[in-house]
Amino acid sequence: MCNFRVAGGQVAVTQKGITLKDVAAAANVSRATAARALNSYGYVGDETALRVLEAELLESLRSLSIRGFILAPTSATDSEHIVRLVRDGAPVVLIDRVVKEVHCDSVVVDNEGGAGEAVDYLVANGHKRIGLLRDESRIFTAQERLAGYRNSLQSHGIALDESLISVSRSTVEHAVEATIRLFSRRKRPIALFTVDSLMT
CATH class of the missing domain: 3.40.50 (Rossmann fold)
Known part of the structure; x- marks a missing residue:
């Protein structure tokens, strides 16, 4: 270099x-x-x-x-x-x-389809208020996983609730802060989907 x-x-x-x-x-x-x-x-x-x-x-x-x-x-x-x-x-x-x-x-892998299947699984197990922890990135994988999350909710007749979405930088420290913010809300999620392995 x-x-x-x-x-x-x-x-x-x-x-x-x-x-x-x-x-x-x-x-x-x-x-x-x-x-x-x-x-x-x-x-x-x-x-x-x-x-x-x-x-x-x-x-x-x-x-x-x-x-x-x-x-x-x-x-x-x-x-x-x-x-x-x-x-x-x-x-x-x-x-x-x-x-x-x-x-x-x-x-590439099917990021949108994989995200959709993950959210489908949560819905099948009785979860309706599914939070999303996403990063600020414009990277293709993050965009595709966000689309999968939205499409799955829509397919199950669940309205997208922007208050259940928390944006974080793609680091463990920022993800912890974003998760705490998300679960500190009055109407907090009962399940969580993340778009990045560093946030999990």
Whole structure:
């Protein structure tokens, strides 16, 4: 990978051929944001930081003439760095997630169907007020699992209750806080479905 360092307010790149401008363009962020993410200073959102690091890694691998890529995208929408790989003719296979703008092979599971089956199971066991713990992510898997939750409730004639949905960052600490908030409500859920294994 490239090694970035800050010196006198300037960001220098120690690997030949890869510049901060390249990484920022690939991640679709400003150079300042890319510098903050790569040097771990200032605030950068988790998803943006992951996208910058992913873009940096891909740009580094491209400079080494890597012939193909198997990727699990960090975002379902900000995918310019992957689009560039495909556009440049690099063989790309996406795993676990797909990105609408990227036209390539992918290997995924049925997240929507699996989420629906989980909620179906809870309903079959008499649970009607089913809480949802979800993250803020725009990642494909989270979106699909949310759709499965909603579709299952609808298929059982259960109205979607937004008060039963709690949003958290995808960490154990934030998930605990979000769960406490959810179960502290006057009309709390009697069962809980989560979209992320880190939250379970």
